[in-house]
Amino acid sequence: MPDRTPPSAGPIIAVRDLVVGFGEKIILDGLSLDVMPGEILGFVGGSGTGKSVLTRTILGLIEKRAGRISVFGQDLDTMPEAERRKLEKRWGVMFQHGALFSSLTVAQNIQVPMREYLDLSPAMMSDLAALKIQMVGLKSDAGEKYPSELSGGMIKRAALARALALDPEIVFLDEPTSGLDPIGAAEFDSLIRTLQQTLGLTVFMVTHDLDSLASACDRIAALADRKVVAVGTLAEMVASPHPWVKSYFRGERALARLKG
Amino acid sequence: MPQTIASPGFEIRRDGERAVIALAGEWTLDHGRRLERLAEQMPISLGEVRRAVLDIGEIQRLDTLGARVIDQLSHELGSEGVRVEVTHARREHATLLDAVRTRTAVVDRPPRSRLIDMLADIGRTVVLAWHDLVRGVSFIGEVVVAIGRALIRPQRFRWASLINQLEQIAFRGAPIIILITFLVGCIVAQQGIFQLRRFGATAFVVDLVGIITLRELALLLCAIMIAGRSGSAFTAEIGSMKMREEIDALRVMGLNPVDVLVVPRILALIIAMPILTFLGSMAGLFGAGLTAWLYGGIAPETFVSRLQSVITYKHFSVGLIKAPFMAIVIGAIACIEGLEVKGSAESLGQQVTASVVKAIFMVIVVDGLFAMFFASIRF
Numbered sequence: 235m236p237d238r239t240p241p242s243a244g245p246i247i248a249v250r251d252l253v254v255g256f257g258e259k260i261i262l263d264g265l266s267l268d269v270m271p272g273e274i275l276g277f278v279g280g281s282g283t284g285k286s287v288l289t290r291t292i293l294g295l296i297e298k299r300a301g302r303i304s305v306f307g308q309d310l311d312t313m314p315e316a317e318r319r320k321l322e323k324r325w326g327v328m329f330q331h332g333a334l335f336s337s338l339t340v341a342q343n344i345q346v347p348m349r350e351y352l353d354l355s356p357a358m359m360s361d362l363a364a365l366k367i368q369m370v371g372l373k374s375d376a377g378e379k380y381p382s383e384l385s386g387g388m389i390k391r392a393a394l395a396r397a398l399a400l401d402p403e404i405v406f407l408d409e410p411t412s413g414l415d416p417i418g419a420a421e422f423d424s425l426i427r428t429l430q431q432t433l434g435l436t437v438f439m440v441t442h443d444l445d446s447l448a449s450a451c452d453r454i455a456a457l458a459d460r461k462v463v464a465v466g467t468l469a470e471m472v473a474s475p476h477p478w479v480k481s482y483f484r485g486e487r488a489l490a491r492l493k494g
Numbered sequence: 495m496p497q498t499i500a501s502p503g504f505e506i507r508r509d510g511e512r513a514v515i516a517l518a519g520e521w522t523l524d525h526g527r528r529l530e531r532l533a534e535q536m537p538i539s540l541g542e543v544r545r546a547v548l549d550i551g552e553i554q555r556l557d558t559l560g561a562r563v564i565d566q567l568s569h570e571l572g573s574e575g576v577r578v579e580v581t582h583a584r585r586e587h588a589t590l591l592d593a594v595r596t597r598t599a600v601v602d603r604p605p606r607s608r609l610i611d612m613l614a615d616i617g618r619t620v621v622l623a624w625h626d627l628v629r630g631v632s633f634i635g636e637v638v639v640a641i642g643r644a645l646i647r648p649q650r651f652r653w654a655s656l657i658n659q660l661e662q663i664a665f666r667g668a669p670i671i672i673l674i675t676f677l678v679g680c681i682v683a684q685q686g687i688f689q690l691r692r693f694g695a696t697a698f699v700v701d702l703v704g705i706i707t708l709r710e711l712a713l714l715l716c717a718i719m720i721a722g723r724s725g726s727a728f729t730a731e732i733g734s735m736k737m738r739e740e741i742d743a744l745r746v747m748g749l750n751p752v753d754v755l756v757v758p759r760i761l762a763l764i765i766a767m768p769i770l771t772f773l774g775s776m777a778g779l780f781g782a783g784l785t786a787w788l789y790g791g792i793a794p795e796t797f798v799s800r801l802q803s804v805i806t807y808k809h810f811s812v813g814l815i816k817a818p819f820m821a822i823v824i825g826a827i828a829c830i831e832g833l834e835v836k837g838s839a840e841s842l843g844q845q846v847t848a849s850v851v852k853a854i855f856m857v858i859v860v861d862g863l864f865a866m867f868f869a870s871i872r873f
Contacts, residue, residue, distance in 0.1 A: 401559070432590055
């Protein structure tokens with residue numbers, strides 16, 4: 235919501251001329267991207283083009299070779315360690331395969347960041363964990379379960395609940411609907427929409443799913459040739475002249491979806 | 495952040511039976527316990543009222559915790575017969591309050607008796623121990639059948655896997671086993687000489703060391719080392735395959751996990767254990783001879799000739815006869831524990847620990863049984 239971040243502020247995440255590579259191979263070359271506060275940005279690209287690499291670079295899991303990344307208007311490179319810790323409280327990440335801690339129950343998983351960062355009574359923590367579990371649409375008994383006892387869709391929801399544990403301002407979602415059936419995926423899209431409106435989130439979503447792009451995302455950025463080749467609404471993407479974007483948004487599957 | 499951080503607070507304005515509670519500041523997770531304390535104080539400082547108005551218009555920031563605290567507060571006041579109203583909520587705050595309101599709180603589980611828990615725990619352990627035994631016997635049966643299948647159709651047997659395991663167990667395990675048996679041989683000889691010297695019977699140290707190394711020491715050290723080194727590896731390998739559904743994948747391809755994973759490992763152990771026991775025996779005797787020479791003044795020629803007269807083929811074979819049985823015990827326990835692994839990393843850790851502890855325990859039990867057996871047939 236607007237009260238979380240000043241309305242006049244510029245992009246909440248700004249990436250400029252980013253270069254990332256492993257060994258000889260350059261994955262991202264001169265990539266620039268802005269994520270505006272309060273929006274849901276869908277990030278698309280072919281398999282293996284470096285969508286996850288960008289996310290992981292922003293999160294600081296991969297070293298960059300050149301370029302600048304600033305989050306909440308602060309440059310990540312020049313930020314002192316203590317500021318950086320504070321920043322990590324303000325974003326939440328949902329990994330592609332959940333990355334739930336397998337030896338903890340769902341409720342305990344959600345409480346991990348709370349225990350680390352917050353000063354709360356244990357009763358309040360379990361109450362908040364139960365609240366998050368229900369907010370992501372899981373039954374309340376799911377909190378007692380271990381990740382190995384959950385279905386794929388439930389793992390995604392539980393991972394989202396953990397990402398939301400600290401009421402972050404930015405949420406990174408890595409392929410949130412992959413591996414879900416179309417109904418489950420649609421439910422997940424509307425869940426993300428609802429949570430974004432209720433909690434005032436900014437969402438950065440890596441996805442392959444055309445339905446998600448059409449129904450959940452405010453803007454879409456397309457990655458091809460190691461940089462962002464097109465940014466805009468769905469209509470703007472469809473009109474883009476770039477060959478990869480063209481084949482993605484004007485392929486048979488896409489057309490069927492967009493007409494429907 | 496540019497804006498000043500205002501800590502949360504409230505102010506009560508009374509108006510007859512009606513009280514207006516004006517909330518202000520940041521009602522967020524950053525103020526965790528402070529918010530909880532505020533919520534505790536509020537009903538107390540409010541005292542007796544009929545109607546309470548929660549004015550949240552001055553709240554700067556609100557997140558799920560703040561909303562939850564406000565919700566609990568109004569619920570609590572409501573249950574004391576106070577009519578509660580929330581006013582001046584900004585649109586986004588109202589949405590959040592709505593989202594938080596409809597949820598139910600966690601129910602605490604009813605307390606259970608410690609004594610009953612303890613008794614139930616003991617009972618469960620006894621039943622599990624029995625199941626362990628039954629499972630162990632039936633698993634060994636399965637392995638025997640699988641080995642039989644491999645003998646009938648050797649072309650289907652996994653030779654590559656067997657050789658690979660042999661390299662891991664025997665070849666890479668040999669140096670450490672030779673080293674520890676050598677050291678223990680030295681220590682036993684030194685202690686023997688030290689004690690026997692008082693009776694002027696230093697020469698008997700050769701009998702002592704020779705018999706104990708060949709019959710027991712080399713084998714036990716070897717078995718314990720293999721349980722720790724290879725048994726734990728078996729459990730971890732099979733267990734992590736179980737965690738990632740690889741075992742299920744084998745099954746649906748019509749491959750029996752026992753054939754593919756267990757038999758090559760156990761056979762490799764059965765071949766490796768006697769070899770390692772033999773190497774261990776030699777290293778132990780060498781260590782003993784060296785100590786006898788340097789510490790006890792027994793010349794190597796004397797040591798060897800006395801060894802020849804004392805040690806018969808019987809003593810030598812006792813250690814080697816027991817070796818394959820120890821191999822089966824260690825291998826079977828390691829593979830059973832591996833197949834028992836559930837989905838979590840913690841369970842893998844537990845199973846590996848259990849595998850090593852049970853294997854070492856069973857090795858010692860089986861060794862005791864063999865000692866009784868050999869004594870009764872005077873071997």
